[in-house]
Amino acid sequence: xxxxxxxxxxxxxxxxxxxxxxxxxxxxxxxxxxxxxxxxxxxxxxxxxxxxxxxxxxxxxxxxxxxxxxxxxxxxxxxxxxxxxxxxxxxxxxxxxxxxxxxxxxxxxxxxxxxxxxxxxxxxxxxxxxxxxxxxxxxxxxxxxxxxxxxxxxxxxxxxxxxxxxxxxxxxxxxxxxxxxxxxxxxxxxxxx
Numbered sequence: 001x002x003x004x005x006x007x008x009x010x011x012x013x014x015x016x017x018x019x020x021x022x023x024x025x026x027x028x029x030x031x032x033x034x035x036x037x038x039x040x041x042x043x044x045x046x047x048x049x050x051x052x053x054x055x056x057x058x059x060x061x062x063x064x065x066x067x068x069x070x071x072x073x074x075x076x077x078x079x080x081x082x083x084x085x086x087x088x089x090x091x092x093x094x095x096x097x098x099x100x101x102x103x104x105x106x107x108x109x110x111x112x113x114x115x116x117x118x119x120x121x122x123x124x125x126x127x128x129x130x131x132x133x134x135x136x137x138x139x140x141x142x143x144x145x146x147x148x149x150x151x152x153x154x155x156x157x158x159x160x161x162x163x164x165x166x167x168x169x170x171x172x173x174x175x176x177x178x179x180x181x182x183x184x185x186x187x188x189x190x191x192x193x
Contacts (some may be wrong), residue, residue: 007073015062022062026055029074033081040085050088054081133183141176144169 007028013021033054038047057080061067069076134142143162147153153161159169 011062011067011073015065015067022059025073029077032074033077036078037081037085041088046088050081050084053084057084133180136183137176137179141172141179144172145176145180148173 007025010021010025014025030051034047034051037050037054038044041047041050054077058077067076134145137145140162144158147158147161148155155166155169155173159166162169164172
């Protein structure tokens with residue numbers, strides 16, 4: 001709670017013109033934000049660029065007086081960084097590495113509703129490719145992946161349903177994603193719209 005309060009005080013001080021307040025905020029959260037970006041792009045130069053862009057956006061938003069995330073500075077900055085990572089991958093027409101995290105994965109591209117005809121055709125092809133990739137997984141991995149990604153079941157529910165430990169369910173998911181990545185690379189499939 002104290003950390004959140006300090007962030008909001010520093011944000012208010014920066015908005016009032018105290019440049020040092022922003023420096024303190026950046027120093028406080030830079031490692032976490034940088035690590036988050038790097039975990040998605042796996043490239044130091046790209047991470048640096050996105051990190052810089054994130055704080056340019058933060059500064060511009062604060063200077064325009066458009067910041068209203070009361071007491072939630074870090075989650076707000078992380079959301080900006082996340083959006084810039086997605087923009088980076090869209091701009092470069094390739095999908096990110098995926099580790100099975102809930103917020104950023106291969107399936108996130110399948111949820112966009114505002115699609116024109118061309119995009120719909122590409123989306124259908126991507127869905128077909130993903131389905132074919134999933135069909136190529138061993139049964140136990142495919143089962144866990146489908147329960148997690150399509151049925152939105154928790155690992156606790158998956159473990160109970162498949163009569164294995166949570167660690168086994170997590171392991172199967174991890175191997176499913178590793179195997180999917182290998183199949184994507186081996187077959188040079190482009191999973192992007």
